[in-house]
Amino acid sequence: MSEIKTHYRNCNICEAMCGLEIKYQDKEIISIKGDQQDPFSQGYNCPKATALEDFYTDKDRLKTPIKRTATGWEDISWDEAFSEIIDKFKGIQQQYGKNALAIYLGNPNAHSLGNALFLRPFMKSLGTINRFSSASTDQIPHHVAANFMFGAGMLIPIPDIDRTDFMLIIGGNPVVSNGSMMTAPNVIGRMKAIQKRGGKIVVVDPRRTRTAKIADQHLFIRPEKDALLLFAMIHCVFARGKVNLRHIETMVTGLDELEKLAKTYPPEKVAEFVGIKASTIHTLADDMMAADAAICYSRMGASTQTFGGLCQWLTNVLNIITGNFDRAGGAMFPQPAFDLLRNQKKGYKSSFGQYHSRVRKLPFFNGEFPVATLAEEIQTAGEGQIKSLITVAGNPVLSAPSGHKLAEAFDSLDYMVAIDIYLNETTQYANIILPGTTGIENSHFDIFFNNFSVRNTVKYSAPLFEKEPQQRADWQILQEIAARMTNTPLDDPMLKITPEMLLDSELKKGAYGKQGMSLQKLIDNPHGIDLGPLMPCIEARIKTANGKVDLAPQLYIDDLPRLNSVMTQPARDQQYPFDLIGRRLVKSHNTWTQNSARLVKGKNPCTLEIHPEDAKLLGITKGQRLKVSSLVGEIEIEAVITDDIQQGVVSMPQGWGHNQKGIKMSVAATQPGVSINDITDADRVDLLTGNAAFNGTPVAIEIA
Ligand SMILES: Nc1nc2c(c(=O)[nH]1)N[C@H]1C(S)=C(S)[C@@H](COP(=O)(O)OP(=O)(O)OC[C@H]3O[C@@H](n4cnc5c(=O)[nH]c(N)nc54)[C@H](O)[C@@H]3O)O[C@H]1N2
Numbered sequence: 146m147s148e149i150k151t152h153y154r155n156c157n158i159c160e161a162m163c164g165l166e167i168k169y170q171d172k173e174i175i176s177i178k179g180d181q182q183d184p185f186s187q188g189y190n191c192p193k194a195t196a197l198e199d200f201y202t203d204k205d206r207l208k209t210p211i212k213r214t215a216t217g218w219e220d221i222s223w224d225e226a227f228s229e230i231i232d233k234f235k236g237i238q239q240q241y242g243k244n245a246l247a248i249y250l251g252n253p254n255a256h257s258l259g260n261a262l263f264l265r266p267f268m269k270s271l272g273t274i275n276r277f278s279s280a281s282t283d284q285i286p287h288h289v290a291a292n293f294m295f296g297a298g299m300l301i302p303i304p305d306i307d308r309t310d311f312m313l314i315i316g317g318n319p320v321v322s323n324g325s326m327m328t329a330p331n332v333i334g335r336m337k338a339i340q341k342r343g344g345k346i347v348v349v350d351p352r353r354t355r356t357a358k359i360a361d362q363h364l365f366i367r368p369e370k371d372a373l374l375l376f377a378m379i380h381c382v383f384a385r386g387k388v389n390l391r392h393i394e395t396m397v398t399g400l401d402e403l404e405k406l407a408k409t410y411p412p413e414k415v416a417e418f419v420g421i422k423a424s425t426i427h428t429l430a431d432d433m434m435a436a437d438a439a440i441c442y443s444r445m446g447a448s449t450q451t452f453g454g455l456c457q458w459l460t461n462v463l464n465i466i467t468g469n470f471d472r473a474g475g476a477m478f479p480q481p482a483f484d485l486l487r488n489q490k491k492g493y494k495s496s497f498g499q500y501h502s503r504v505r506k507l508p509f510f511n512g513e514f515p516v517a518t519l520a521e522e523i524q525t526a527g528e529g530q531i532k533s534l535i536t537v538a539g540n541p542v543l544s545a546p547s548g549h550k551l552a553e554a555f556d557s558l559d560y561m562v563a564i565d566i567y568l569n570e571t572t573q574y575a576n577i578i579l580p581g582t583t584g585i586e587n588s589h590f591d592i593f594f595n596n597f598s599v600r601n602t603v604k605y606s607a608p609l610f611e612k613e614p615q616q617r618a619d620w621q622i623l624q625e626i627a628a629r630m631t632n633t634p635l636d637d638p639m640l641k642i643t644p645e646m647l648l649d650s651e652l653k654k655g656a657y658g659k660q661g662m663s664l665q666k667l668i669d670n671p672h673g674i675d676l677g678p679l680m681p682c683i684e685a686r687i688k689t690a691n692g693k694v695d696l697a698p699q700l701y702i703d704d705l706p707r708l709n710s711v712m713t714q715p716a717r718d719q720q721y722p723f724d725l726i727g728r729r730l731v732k733s734h735n736t737w738t739q740n741s742a743r744l745v746k747g748k749n750p751c752t753l754e755i756h757p758e759d760a761k762l763l764g765i766t767k768g769q770r771l772k773v774s775s776l777v778g779e780i781e782i783e784a785v786i787t788d789d790i791q792q793g794v795v796s797m798p799q800g801w802g803h804n805q806k807g808i809k810m811s812v813a814a815t816q817p818g819v820s821i822n823d824i825t826d827a828d829r830v831d832l833l834t835g836n837a838a839f840n841g842t843p844v845a846i847e848i849a
Pocket residue numbers: 250251252253257279280282283445537538539540541543544545546564565566567569571580581582583584619727728734735736737799800821822825839
């Protein structure tokens with residue numbers, strides 16, 4: 146045995162970018178702890194970090210390509226796999242057109258340096274516009290708002306949590322999720338610091354979450370009514386004459402239009418629909434206006450709903466007109482060392498609405514269609530039908546709305562490939578699975594999350610363990626498919642490009658390049674480098690053609706009749722009287738970390754929370770099995786009775802349902818749970834952005 150060594154890296158499971166200190170001996174991990182010397186995370190880590198070891202040692206994890214045959218899965222060589230895949234893809238595209246091949250990208254791509262860099266040439270080589278990703282089950286409304294207000298989808302204002310005095314959290318549970326579109330390791334510590342300096346935190350959520358429990362105030366809201374609440378708060382700001390644009394006074398357009406619109410949403414009018422008293426809405430607005438520095442931060446609860454687009458627009462508006470934009474303690478733009486906007490010109494025209502999906506006419510945006518429309522694009526015959534699919538690090542059978550229907554659609558494909566580390570609910574439909582390396586086997590740099598970070602920092606992590614000779618990294622798989630699709634010889638110099646080369650080049654060309662930023666500098670600083678707090682930078686960063694922030698983009702105004710119709714409809718569906726919402730758990734990340742024994746041990750967390758009054762009415766007792774049905778499906782799940790959930794609303798975890806036969810995830814199978822997305826409805830989307838609307842799915846409940 147050789148000596149015990151120490152390795153420093155960032156955890157790449159969630160968005161928080163926690164620095165880790167890993168002790169290891171030969172190829173064995175001895176401990177994984179938070180890195181005290183990481184200037185950003187300062188020793189913080191959550192329980193998921195230790196599971197990086199489990200993913201590495203997992204016996205179920207695939208390391209070589211496998212092929213589905215009549216008698217089961219068989220190992221095949223990389224060369225055989227690539228040859229067959231390219232043959233099939235080319236054949237299908239020749240017969241049915243380029244767009245007959247579709248791509249689905251899942252969440253781990255955003256947490257991988259290699260994938261972030263090599264997906265672009267890969268997608269280009271496949272030449273299809275039928276691209277889908279988990280972004281349309283998540284944050285697309287943020288990008289659409291950024292695009293139309295600030296001129297670039299990636300220009301998303303981030304809450305300056307470390308300097309604010311008032312934080313309004315709408316539909317986010319950062320104590321559990323560790324923050325999203327807000328990279329803030331130890332978000333609990335940062336929230337407590339707000340309170341310590343005399344500030345206040347208010348949470349608006351249909352569930353009393355762990356975040357709500359540490360907040361100063363929690364307001365229950367009816368699901369999907371956030372846009373009305375935000376508009377009412379904006380109304381209050383205008384009504385009090387408190388609009389304060391500060392340094393961006395000459396940089397905004399649409400203020401008069403906005404005032405006119407806001408006039409029609411007084412708190413008194415929206416209160417009964419929102420489920421929050423008018424007087425409380427007035428006080429909430431007053432509190433925000435009175436704070437020296439305040440932020441409204443709205444996340445999944447305000448994105449994955451039928452008004453996600455409006456919510457993210459109005460959140461930005463509220464921050465801007467209360468003088469809390471591009472200013473310490475407000476909503477600010479990071480200035481990342483690897484700047485995804487470096488080459489983006491002012492006035493750049495986004496792809497929003499460049500195409501509409503064939504069947505349901507949902508808008509194309511950010512180079513992709515909403516995944517809510519994928520099943521029907523596969524199953525509806527006709528010109529442009531999808532016949533073949535490649536998924537990269539995604540599990541849409543469990544993660545996309547009406548996932549069970551997507552499974553049927555995948556089963557009907559002519560040919561499917563998955564680049565994935567597991568044989569799971571989605572990849573079981575593939576003809577070939579190509580496994581990449583993962584986690585600690587990879588080098589890492591957070592290209593995306595530095596764009597959403599509450600401080601400017603920079604860090605590179607080398608691979609801890611070399612991959613085994615038979616393994617390939619995801620980026621190598623992507624690179625080889627791209628080369629073979631374009632008939633590039635395998636000894637072409639293009640194929641010698643590595644993620645490190647591209648990273649080094651971008652760091653040198655980026656905002657800190659003149660100060661010597663480079664890959665070598667990061668290698669010399671294994672704990673990462675702090676580049677300071679977020680700075681006002683709107684003039685330099687804004688990408689609109691006229692250099693102004695548009696407060697009232699026309700597409701949002703056109704969407705308002707849809708919002709208004711909510712106030713004329715009955716609050717509850719007769720047949721499906723409950724609103725279903727999802728919840729995240731500290732010890733799981735979406736659908737894929739449940740094969741770690743240390744993360745899934747203990748009681749089954751996949752339960753349905755229901756309010757005591759609702760339970761009484763239906764005669765439900767603790768632990769009883771319930772049948773939960775929606776327009777599209779039904780599941781059975783155990784009841785938990787709690788007043789942490791609003792009356793009329795029920796909640797269950799997302800990311801579960803590992804109960805299918807023939808799948809190679811033996812630990813997950815011991816605690817399978819059921820999939821929320823067997824009952825969420827792919828037809829429920831935010832029509833403006835095409836984003837999936839998970840929240841507020843109408844369901845009926847009975848004793849099973
Ligand atoms: N009802 C409901 N549904 C939801 C949500 C919700 O709140 N409610 N949340 C949504 C959100 S925010 C998201 S981001 C999506 C996530 O949706 P997806 O991205 O589709 O789901 P994941 O669970 O992240 O799936 C990751 C897949 O990548 C594989 N994988 C893990 N690591 C690697 C790797 O390093 N390389 C490769 N090649 N594969 C890897 C895993 O085996 C798994 O198959 O789910 C969405 N779905």
